Amino acid sequence: MLSFEEKLKVIESFPQLERKDVSLRRVNFHYVESGSEKRNVVYHLHPNGNGFVYADKLKEYDTDNKGMVNIRNFSEAELREIIGKSIQSLAPNTIEEKTIAEESVEQEEWINSKNNALLLLQEEGFWNIYAGVNLENSFSSYEEACEYLKEEGFKKS
Incomplete structure (x- = not known):
């Protein structure tokens, strides 16, 4: 499992995402140029390593009722892949x-x-x-x- 800092490093490597610190030391990352009302790509990344990535439009992932996938146990490659696909799914004029x-x-x-x-x-x-x-x-x-x-x-x- 990647640490919080390792996950942050991967997520921050996506220049399309904007960091938003939220309560309880959690962090969200927004895709400001999203083509839909949905802007959260990474939701409630917590220092304990837990967090979620929006994947509602991605058929290869099992999502919760909010369209999110828990990334707690994702490898660096898996994390990069799901974030890239999430951004692409939200891109305007896909x-x-x-x-x-x-x-x-x-x-x-x-x-x-x-x-x-x-x-x-x-x-x-x-x-x-x-x-x-x-x-x-x-x-x-x-x-x-x-x-x-x-x-x-x-x-x-």
Whole structure:
């Protein structure tokens, strides 16, 4: 198992990540240029060696309900690999997001149980939700926009 200092050295070798000290001497590392609302790549790295890396979009890892993988017993190579893949999965305009955007329609109408309608439009790389002419919300991916609409009780018409 790598020590806290060894893990810090590996993590800090990724120039895309920004260190954020949090409570109880734990450390988070954010990917500021993330293409989604998710920014934490390394979460609660603790001096005892425990910590987590975001891997929700990475199928080869078993994640918890927050999309995190415990890195307590990772080797240096394993740690470098998962962090690199995590950053790549959060990068703006990844191949996956481009493919989804290309396959998706550019405009959809969503309706709730009260017959209120919202319009989902793809505009300049963003997925915008309109209530009439008013912008309700904006998302960097189609999935995030759909998730929001479903949580608000809307369905595609």
